Amino acid sequence: MTPDEITAPWWEATRRRVLTVQRCLECGRLQHYPRALCTGCGGDALDLVEVSGRGTVDSFTVVHRSPAGESTPYTVARVRLEEGPILLTRLTGDGPWACDQPVRLSWTPLPDGLNLPVFTPLEHP
Secondary structure: OOOOOOOHHHHHHHHOOOOEEEEEOOOOOEEOOOOOOOOOOOOOOEEEEEOOOEEEEEEEEEEOOOOOOOOOOEEEEEEEEOOOOEEEEEEOOOOOOOOOOEEEEEEEEOOOOOEEEEEEEOOOO
């Protein structure tokens, strides 16, 4: 993974363990992953805003044979953030998993000091 001029600010926020999404300054739409243009109106005036890190599992799959030789099994999911955007991510922690299951943000450290956002089951007090 090599950050470019569009993704670098997002990755830098992960260094501080802050999850951000893009916000269009023209129409207000929130989107993830970082892009050059708004997926709603096509505007190019975008900034990053911090999000809560709470969401729900939209869809998931358990990977039993990794094409990259990673340790298996692991769970890949679409998580719909409370604020609306969807992230493709990993689920960590104990399953079983279910669609519409509440989850919260966690982080997996990367060797370069950045962090990868992952999600765990939301623990109720």
